[in-house]
Amino acid sequence: MKQFKNLLFENQDGLGILTMNRPAALNALNKETMDELCELLTAIKEDPAIKVVILTGAEKSFVAGADIKEMLPMTAAEGQAWGRLGQTVFNMIENLPQPVIAAINGFALGGGCELAMSCDIRIASDKAKFGQPEVTLGIIPGFCGTQRLPRLVGKGVAKELTYTGDMIDAQEALRIGLVNKVTTPEELLPTAKAMAGRIMQRGQFAVQMAKVAINTGMNTDMETGSVLEASLFGVTCATEDKKEGMTAFVEKRKPAFPGK
Numbered sequence: 001m002k003q004f005k006n007l008l009f010e011n012q013d014g015l016g017i018l019t020m021n022r023p024a025a026l027n028a029l030n031k032e033t034m035d036e037l038c039e040l041l042t043a044i045k046e047d048p049a050i051k052v053v054i055l056t057g058a059e060k061s062f063v064a065g066a067d068i069k070e071m072l073p074m075t076a077a078e079g080q081a082w083g084r085l086g087q088t089v090f091n092m093i094e095n096l097p098q099p100v101i102a103a104i105n106g107f108a109l110g111g112g113c114e115l116a117m118s119c120d121i122r123i124a125s126d127k128a129k130f131g132q133p134e135v136t137l138g139i140i141p142g143f144c145g146t147q148r149l150p151r152l153v154g155k156g157v158a159k160e161l162t163y164t165g166d167m168i169d170a171q172e173a174l175r176i177g178l179v180n181k182v183t184t185p186e187e188l189l190p191t192a193k194a195m196a197g198r199i200m201q202r203g204q205f206a207v208q209m210a211k212v213a214i215n216t217g218m219n220t221d222m223e224t225g226s227v228l229e230a231s232l233f234g235v236t237c238a239t240e241d242k243k244e245g246m247t248a249f250v251e252k253r254k255p256a257f258p259g260k
C-alpha cells in the first residue's frame with residue numbers, strides 16, 4: 001500500500017493497524033492528513049483481505065484536534081467546507097464495512113474525540129484525555145461532535161462537556177459510556193488486538209451486516225430499523241457462513257467460516 005506523510009498503515013494478517021502519525025503537532029488533523037485519511041480509507045474499504053481495523057495515534061497523543069494554526073485564518077465559507085470534509089471522512093470510518101476499534105493512547109480532543117466517536121468501539125489507555133474544547137477557542141465542534149456525543153453519552157452530559165470544554169480522564173470517559181474499556185498503556189494495543197482477533201474468528205459477513213443494522217437503525221425509528229434487521233437477518237440465513245456456523249454447532253466443533 002502507498003506510503004503517507006502523516007499516517008502509517010500495516011496489514012497484520014487481515015488486521016489493519018492505522019496510526020495517526022504527526023507527532024510534532026500531537027497528530028492534529030490538518031487538510032493534508034484529512035486528504036490522506038480519505039485516500040487510505042477508500043483503499044481499506046475496497047480490500048476484503050482487511051477484516052478489522054485498529055486506529056491509534058503515534059507517541060503521546062491520539063489526535064489533539066483539528067489543526068488550530070490552519071483554522072485561524074479561515075473564513076465562514078472555508079470553515080464550513082472544512083467541517084463538511086471532516087464529517088465526510090469520519091462518516092467513511094463509521095460506514096466502513098470492517099469494524100474499527102479506536103485504541104486511544106493519549107489526547108483525544110476536539111476533532112480527536114470526534115474521530116474516536118466515529119469508530120465502532122473505543123478502548124482507552126489510562127493516560128488518555130478526552131474533551132470537546134472548541135468553545136475555549138470560540139468555535140463549536142465541526143466534525144459531528146454535536147451529533148455523535150449526545151448519541152453516545154446522552155444529551156445532558158454531552159452539553160456539559162461541550163459547553164464547558166472541560167477535559168476528562170479515561171475513568172470518567174468509561175463512567176459516562178464514551179469508551180468501552182480502560183487499560184494500562186502497555187496493555188492498550190494487546191487488548192485491542194485480542195478483541196479484533198475474536199471478531200475476526202466470527203462470520204465476517206454477519207459482523208458487517210450487524211454493523212449496518214446497528215448504524216442504520218440508530219439513525220432511524222425502531223420500526224424501520226426492525227424491518228431492516230429482519231431483511232439483513234434473512235440475507236445472513238442464505239450464506240455459506242451460516243451453514244458452516246450452524247453445522248459446526250450441531251457437530252460440536254469450531255466453525256471454519258468460508259467468509260461468504
Ligand code: CAA
Nearest residue numbers: 024025026028064065066067068109110111133141142143
Ligand atoms: N492544532 C495545531 N497544533 C497543535 C494542536 C492542534 N489542535 N494541538 C497541539 N498542537 C501543537 C502545539 O502547537 C505544539 O506545537 P509547537 O511545538 O510548534 O508549538 C505541539 O503540538 C505540542 O503541543 P503543546 O506544547 O501544547 O503540548 P502540551 O503537552 O503542553 O499540551 C494539549 C497538550 C493540552 C493537548 C495542548 O496542545 C492543546 O490544548 N491542544 C489543543 C487542543 C484543542 O483545543 N483541540 C481542539 C481543536 S478545535 C477542533 O478540533 C475543531 C473541530 O471539531 C473541527
